[in-house]
Amino acid sequence: MERFYYLGDGDRFIQSGTDEVNSFSFVSGFQLDSFLERKKNINFDLMFLDGLVGAGEVQNVLLKLDRDVCSPPVILISSNTSNLPSYIYDHNLIIAVYDGPPLLGDLIGFARKALRAHSNGGSHFDGMTEYMGMIGKSPAIKALWSKIDKYGDSAHKPVLIQGENGTGKELVAKALSLLCCGEDAPFVPYQASASADNLLASELFGVKKGAYTGSENRMGLLKKAKGGVFFLDEIGLLKERDQSVLLRVLQEGKARALGSEKETTLDFKLLSATNEDLQAALREGRFRRDLLHRINVFTINVPPLRERKEDIPLLIQAFLKLEKRDKEFSEAALGKLQNYEWPGNIRELKNMVSRASIESGKNRLIEARHVIF
Numbered sequence: 001m002e003r004f005y006y007l008g009d010g011d012r013f014i015q016s017g018t019d020e021v022n023s024f025s026f027v028s029g030f031q032l033d034s035f036l037e038r039k040k041n042i043n044f045d046l047m048f049l050d051g052l053v054g055a056g057e058v059q060n061v062l063l064k065l066d067r068d069v070c071s072p073p074v075i076l077i078s079s080n081t082s083n084l085p086s087y088i089y090d091h092n093l094i095i096a097v098y099d100g101p102p103l104l105g106d107l108i109g110f111a112r113k114a115l116r117a118h119s120n121g122g123s124h125f126d127g128m129t130e131y132m133g134m135i136g137k138s139p140a141i142k143a144l145w146s147k148i149d150k151y152g153d154s155a156h157k158p159v160l161i162q163g164e165n166g167t168g169k170e171l172v173a174k175a176l177s178l179l180c181c182g183e184d185a186p187f188v189p190y191q192a193s194a195s196a197d198n199l200l201a202s203e204l205f206g207v208k209k210g211a212y213t214g215s216e217n218r219m220g221l222l223k224k225a226k227g228g229v230f231f232l233d234e235i236g237l238l239k240e241r242d243q244s245v246l247l248r249v250l251q252e253g254k255a256r257a258l259g260s261e262k263e264t265t266l267d268f269k270l271l272s273a274t275n276e277d278l279q280a281a282l283r284e285g286r287f288r289r290d291l292l293h294r295i296n297v298f299t300i301n302v303p304p305l306r307e308r309k310e311d312i313p314l315l316i317q318a319f320l321k322l323e324k325r326d327k328e329f330s331e332a333a334l335g336k337l338q339n340y341e342w343p344g345n346i347r348e349l350k351n352m353v354s355r356a357s358i359e360s361g362k363n364r365l366i367e368a369r370h371v372i373f
């Protein structure tokens with residue numbers, strides 16, 4: 001018989017402290033000491049750790065369990081996985097996160113699948129359908145989450161995010177920023193394509209009053225990003241002169257505002273994104289090799305939607321919920337979506353959901369005829 005222990009409010013799932021139901025034993029309690037005492041006489045197969053006890057208590061429990069070589073694997077119960085602190089995932093005991101309905105049958109079924117995956121070398125993302133605002137269940141999206149989780153704690157090492165338009169590269173950058181620097185740290189985005197000729201330096205470093213006629217003091221983007229992240233989108237479009245400006249600041253870690261003689265030490269993590277093939281740009285002489293080596297200490301490739309079509313139903317549900325529309329897609333409509341190649345990726349899917357919702361009028365069911373590409 002399988003034995004599971006629930007640390008937290010087990011009444012969320014059952015009506016009493018202990019429930020014996022044929023193939024498993026389910027015990028709940030609020031105190032870790034109570035579990036450790038019980039564990040002396042009972043060999044538990046799994047612990048459920050309720051995230052509602054608070055992040056601090058979750059960390060405290062995991063640290064204590066880490067010291068016990070006989071501790072069982074842990075499934076974290078959470079209704080909001082996107083806001084889990086990054087340190088949670090550093091604990092090897094966590095094998096999965098449950099964010100489903102508070103139904104005991106669902107929870108136990110999920111636990112058994114997680115235990116099987118864990119015994120076969122599975123990931124702590126198994127069973128999750130949302131992470132840092134990203135939605136899905138496909139192998140492609142789980143592989144992306146693993147990369148984010150791995151590189152998020154890499155201090156101030158630059159990360160290059162590659163992917164087609166509409167795949168969610170900025171969302172990946174924000175997730176990395178949260179993991180690396182915390183939710184209170186600045187996240188400063190900038191589109192390289194917005195840089196006018198020879199003006200990138202003033203955008204990055206700032207301007208001192210009087211530097212040119214009519215100029216006022218203006219803080220540079222890199223100073224605004226102090227202690228946080230500077231996200232440079234469309235880096236493949238940087239002009240040659242601007243590439244030299246960026247390379248110099250990455251090499252020296254210092255900058256001087258336009259019109260100022262005072263040099264400032266910079267403290268930021270660089271995240272770059274591109275939908276271009278920078279290796280091709282390198283061969284064609286459009287991108288500097290030394291700059292490429294500086295910006296891609298780590299590289300993350302964001303998969304296009306055509307490589308993760310099994311995520312489409314989950315994404316549709318999220319978009320309908322976001323727009324507060326009580327609608328659903330018919331099987332025929334979903335089939336039509338699955339057969340489309342989505343050149344515009346998730347951005348195109350989101351627009352299509354809005355359009356199909358309007359086309360369906362007052363009908364709750366969105367039919368295939370309402371799906372217009």
